[in-house]
Amino acid sequence: MDLSISIILVFMIVGAIYSIHAKDLLSAVITCGIVGYGLVICFLLLKAPDLAIVQIVVETINLIIMVAVVLDSSREERYARPDSKGFVSATAVFVMMAVLLYFFYASASPLDKLGTSTLRMAGPYIEGAAAKTGSANLVTGVVFDFRGYDTMGEAVVLVTAVLGVLTILRLKGKK
Amino acid sequence: MTAYILCFILFLVGLYGVVIMRNLVKIAISVSIMEFSTFLFFALLGFIDGGVAPIVNPAEPDKIYVDPLPQALVLTAIVIGLATTALLMAVIIRLYRKYGTFDIREMKNLRG
Numbered sequence: 001m002d003l004s005i006s007i008i009l010v011f012m013i014v015g016a017i018y019s020i021h022a023k024d025l026l027s028a029v030i031t032c033g034i035v036g037y038g039l040v041i042c043f044l045l046l047k048a049p050d051l052a053i054v055q056i057v058v059e060t061i062n063l064i065i066m067v068a069v070v071l072d073s074s075r076e077e078r079y080a081r082p083d084s085k086g087f088v089s090a091t092a093v094f095v096m097m098a099v100l101l102y103f104f105y106a107s108a109s110p111l112d113k114l115g116t117s118t119l120r121m122a123g124p125y126i127e128g129a130a131a132k133t134g135s136a137n138l139v140t141g142v143v144f145d146f147r148g149y150d151t152m153g154e155a156v157v158l159v160t161a162v163l164g165v166l167t168i169l170r171l172k173g174k175k
Numbered sequence: 176m177t178a179y180i181l182c183f184i185l186f187l188v189g190l191y192g193v194v195i196m197r198n199l200v201k202i203a204i205s206v207s208i209m210e211f212s213t214f215l216f217f218a219l220l221g222f223i224d225g226g227v228a229p230i231v232n233p234a235e236p237d238k239i240y241v242d243p244l245p246q247a248l249v250l251t252a253i254v255i256g257l258a259t260t261a262l263l264m265a266v267i268i269r270l271y272r273k274y275g276t277f278d279i280r281e282m283k284n285l286r287g
Contacts, residue, residue: 016189042218048241168265
């Protein structure tokens with residue numbers, strides 16, 4: 001399982017790097033879809049069908065929004081010559097990435113190996129969850145019953161975001 | 176362990192894009208790449224070898240299920256990620272209409 005996930009992840013990383021460096025914005029946006037749809041395959045391999053369904057819908061909407069924005073504006077990406085300021089910031093970013101990777105390795109080594117996870121929080125959720133919530137799907141049971149307030153907060157965030165989008169797009173720009 | 180490290184490298188690629196790129200659409204793409212890697216990390220943490228998807232089948236009660244809790248958290252986070260991306264793209268299209276470019280170096284009012 002580790003191997004197959006890693007292969008798809010390498011594919012996703014290559015797609016992400018190409019997407020960040022693409023000359024044409026439309027191809028950058030569409031290559032970003034590699035990462036999103038690769039994630040769907042990973043979710044299916046990790047036995048998370050609900051996540052796969054949600055992710056495939058969300059990724060499609062995401063792509064549509066981004067393609068609409070790019071088609072409504074310019075597709076050209078202008079590259080400036082790398083100057084000394086850019087070189088300094090690139091060096092700083094690579095040093096920061098190396099440091100972050102080291103600390104991630106240090107903090108991830110005590111974690112359970114992939115596939116040997118133990119149920120800590122979810123034990124009581126699984127025992128008799130079908131009888132308690134009336135839902136055969138445990139994820140749905142957790143989302144809508146045990147953690148219903150989280151879901152309500154999510155709905156609030158969604159409504160706020162939609163209101164924000166409507167406000168921003170309707171506003172007439174000040175001259 | 177390899178999968179964890181690669182997942183974090185995907186996060187770092189997104190971080191690199193956010194810091195280095197000067198194009199607003201590329202920055203939005205990088206932010207969503209960072210989101211995706213976080214979702215994948217959560218799903219990896221809940222995986223159990225030989226487990227089945229957490230859907231109860233009364234005919235076979237004694238099965239090992241993968242952890243449903245990270246999946247529920249990620250389910251919430253995916254939808255919120257879509258909302259933030261939509262808001263980000265709305266701001267970006269407004270900025271494009273005002274300045275006529277996606278390049279953050281040419282938006283004088285954004286200079287910090």
